[in-house]
Amino acid sequence: xxxxxxxxxxxxxxxxxxxxxxxxxxxxxxxxxxxxxxxxxxxxxxxxxxxxxxxxxxxxxxxxxxxxxxxxxxxxxxxxxxxxxxxxxxxxxxxxxxxxxxxxxxxxxxxxxxxxxxxxxxxxxxxxxxxxxxxxxxxxxxxxxxxxxxxxxxxxxxxxxxxxxxxxxx
Numbered sequence: 290x291x292x293x294x295x296x297x298x299x300x301x302x303x304x305x306x307x308x309x310x311x312x313x314x315x316x317x318x319x320x321x322x323x324x325x326x327x328x329x330x331x332x333x334x335x336x337x338x339x340x341x342x343x344x345x346x347x348x349x350x351x352x353x354x355x356x357x358x359x360x361x362x363x364x365x366x367x368x369x370x371x372x373x374x375x376x377x378x379x380x381x382x383x384x385x386x387x388x389x390x391x392x393x394x395x396x397x398x399x400x401x402x403x404x405x406x407x408x409x410x411x412x413x414x415x416x417x418x419x420x421x422x423x424x425x426x427x428x429x430x431x432x433x434x435x436x437x438x439x440x441x442x443x444x445x446x447x448x449x450x451x452x453x454x455x456x457x458x459x
Contacts, residue, residue: 290325292317293332295339299363304441306332311435319431337369340376352377357411359387365396374402381406385413 294310296302302309310329317327331346333339336354343352354377356364361381364370379402383389389406397404412427425433428442436442 291328295332296334298334315431335368337372355380358384358389361393378403382409384411
């Protein structure tokens with residue numbers, strides 16, 4: 290399994306791609322799953338280009354593109370949306386605050402999606418919400434050193450608060 294950070298041209302990103310990649314690497318490392326890697330070489334602002342890179346790297350593999358329910362309405366507007374859906378199986382992860390509606394899923398199916406809704410749920414806390422009201426309790430422990438290093442979410446120099454904030458910087 291491979292993951293990567295990318296720049297979605299339809300989304301405002303609160304941190305540069307390199308920093309978001311470092312945050313994702315911290316999460317991947319924290320999971321300690323030898324089957325999961327961060328492969329930033331797959332990254333492109335266009336999902337179809339990322340999928341083509343993955344097809345070249347793993348010829349014949351069935352690719353799965355994982356998308357949060359907060360982006361389901363965007364996908365039909367992405368560059369070559371039909372090509373994206375033809376190149377992979379689409380796995381949608383429900384996100385609290387962004388319920389999936391039948392018409393959203395139907396639209397993806399009409400575009401050719403081989404669709405699966407995963408039995409998971411992403412917490413509602415989005416990075417934009419945490420930037421507005423920093424709360425280390427909402428942030429995975431693995432991310433705190435990177436966030437502090439880059440002074441993101443107002444966490445630079447925090448040494449008090451909860452158990453996560455009291456940890457020494459790595």
